[in-house]
Amino acid sequence: MNPAPEVVVQPDAEATAADAADRLITALAAAQRARGTVSVVLTGGGVGIAMLREVRSSDRRDEVDWAAVEVFWGDERFVPAGDAERNDAQAREALLDALPLDPARVHPMAALDAPEDAGGGDPDLAADAYAKVLSSAAARLGGDTVPAFDVLLAGCGPEGHVLSVFPDSPAVHAGGAGVVGVRDCPKPPPTRVSLTLPAARHAREIWLVATGEGKAEALARAHAGASEVDVPLAGLRGTERTLWLLDRGAAARLSVAD
Template sequence: MTGTPGVLVHADGVLLARAAAARFLTRVVDAQAARGMAHVVLTGGRNGNALLRELAASPARDVVDWAHVHVWWGDERFLPSGHPERNETQARAELLDGLALNPEFVHPMPAADGPDGNDPEAAAGRYADELAVAARPETPAERGGVDVPSFDIAMFGVGPDCHVASLFPELPAVHETELTVVAVRGAPKPPPTRITLTFPAIRTAKDVWLLAAGDDKASAVRLGLGGGGPVQVPAAGAYGRRNTLWLLDRSAAAQLPPGLDRFASP
């Protein structure tokens, strides 16, 4: 990991989502000013969708040149296209359909009724190939030697069991050291079949943000920041090449390890 993770604590989940949305806009504008393009990884779930709603409502959202943003996902439920439980479906409804995005720069993970049919391993390989194509303009050093673009921001919700993306404790995906995208079978929460980025792909990101709100996340936050190993505590294995930031509300921060530096927000 590069440096010590930052911890930013907000009063509640609403303020967390609002502040994270503002931070997201600033980070994307900075990336576009530097390179003309930004690559972002979206997350689903309660906190991820709350952030997308705040982005949609923000009067500042149009400071971003959305036509020059590549949108990726950290994981996906392997369900038919348009299924309401897919992260893509929810993200489109909350934000993406209202933006002037270049459709070629929106990269949903394959669906169960896609070109690979009901074969999540083939679908994972297809997404890995798409990432590798997008990575080609960058040098290996710029992308950490991994065949994915150097994400400017990769966001992940933290589950009560410490999972991030669809990297669940002890499942085979948390042991992957070479592949960038894998299929997950037997996930402990439905649906059991998913597709996910692996740790090597996540760690190419310049900035990794971990989102957690609610008292049901407090134990996971404590474990994730307490030095646990990524096999048992996947949230501990998600970190960025430049910055890693835990964005929390007070309930999720209730069990932070003693002595951990944090920044409090009203």
């Protein structure tokens, strides 16, 4: 059984983003001392991108050797490259463009307008292409078909979705550790590409970063043991650690917030 979540509560969204950024720098630097090249899976969303901006402005930023960091995404909106809706476009603006990253170690998911042989035009092709990227990376980073990511970052929705895995959707029923195309997503844009929950669970550490009272009910249900089919965030557990970084609103229905 993967570890139960550790819960850390900050006063508000700004403090949550700042705390998550500081912890990420610490975690990546420590993993580099232990293993050399390290890997992080990025997320989108308001607080996820705010966290990346906090990393960018941190006076501790250079504690990490960014040239030895492999960057992945947990899910992506299947829209054209450079579209402001894309998680990778938001991440580049918030942080990545300011870092001395090795471009060969930055692994975005295919865009809608990518060449067909690179996964463009169809989310299932994009999913297959990213699965190959992950398999190749696993040979370098440890793992079988999916790397043993050092840190996987995720947000959640008010109904408990994580990545682009929604309650009782085809993606939450997908078997195996892989990548899936998502159609008819209940949250726009409707077409996406996402890691499955089994793929995400290859991460050593999974950090859920969530703020706002709108997330409180789903978090409480997941914490109480809800099925991942009903509340997908309940199935998001790291092999070594699961950390929930919340503000008071998001944690309002958890006993740890009392």
